[in-house]
Amino acid sequence: MSATRGTGLRLLAALATTGAVLVTPVTGTALADPPAGCTTADMTGVMSGVSAALAGYLLTHPDVNDFFTGLQGLPKTVVRDRTEDYLNANPTVRADLEGIRQPSVDFRTRCNLPQRAFILADL
Numbered sequence: 173m174s175a176t177r178g179t180g181l182r183l184l185a186a187l188a189t190t191g192a193v194l195v196t197p198v199t200g201t202a203l204a205d206p207p208a209g210c211t212t213a214d215m216t217g218v219m220s221g222v223s224a225a226l227a228g229y230l231l232t233h234p235d236v237n238d239f240f241t242g243l244q245g246l247p248k249t250v251v252r253d254r255t256e257d258y259l260n261a262n263p264t265v266r267a268d269l270e271g272i273r274q275p276s277v278d279f280r281t282r283c284n285l286p287q288r289a290f291i292l293a294d295l
Contacts, residue, residue, distance in 0.1 A: 206283065218275050233265075
């Protein structure tokens, strides 16, 4: 996979999951059983839905897709700054993306998992 393609995939993953990673850091201690509906499989299902909704949104909003595609290969700090500027200048896009992300936020809140900053987290 090329560096540019890899960066683009990471960017889309960040958009879909806002930087959420399905693997938690190893702490050396066993975690208690998660609450009902809060397993890794449940989270993967939620993230799959968010990813599918994001893909559909980008395919039907070529201007937004072009913007994010144009960030591929740029340094993380540039991606973060340009994304922040773009979303500030396009509040409807920000609201749309936040709406797409809402099932992830709801899942993380219900399951007491840490929230990550919207899109701008560790791209």
